[in-house]
Amino acid sequence: MKQNIPFDEMQDIEFNKSFYSFCTYVTLVYDKKMNFATVFLKILENKTLRDMFVSIIDEDNEFGAIQKFIHTEPSICKSKYVTKFLNKFKGLK
Numbered sequence: 001m002k003q004n005i006p007f008d009e010m011q012d013i014e015f016n017k018s019f020y021s022f023c024t025y026v027t028l029v030y031d032k033k034m035n036f037a038t039v040f041l042k043i044l045e046n047k048t049l050r051d052m053f054v055s056i057i058d059e060d061n062e063f064g065a066i067q068k069f070i071h072t073e074p075s076i077c078k079s080k081y082v083t084k085f086l087n088k089f090k091g092l093k
Contacts, residue, residue, distance in 0.1 A: 018056050019072055037079035040069055044085065 026042055026049065027034045034042075043049050043066075050062055059065040069076070076082050 015057060015068070016072075018058075019069075022053055022056050035079075036073040037076040037082050040073075040076045040079075041081060041085055043069070 023034075023036065023039045026039045030042065032038075043053050050065070053069075054062055054065040057065055057068060059068060
């Protein structure tokens with residue numbers, strides 16, 4: 001049986017609020033209706049957005065932040081746009 005630790009629950013709630021707030025921010029910046037896959041691509045393409053995302057979700061590095069995004073919204077792995085981008089992707093700069 002899984003124990004509910006109050007600190008972990010608070011941390012999860014804070015992460016989810018930060019994550020979804022940042023996704024909303026990205027959609028407002030680009031003034032478009034976007035799904036999570038599109039937001040993910042914008043984060044990968046734009047170093048400034050990536051740095052903001054890492055900071056907002058309080059992650060140590062870009063790789064960890066990207067992992068958390070995928071873990072939170074696994075539906076992005078099914079996106080053909082994400083697959084195309086990652087196939088031609090040279091790496092984070």
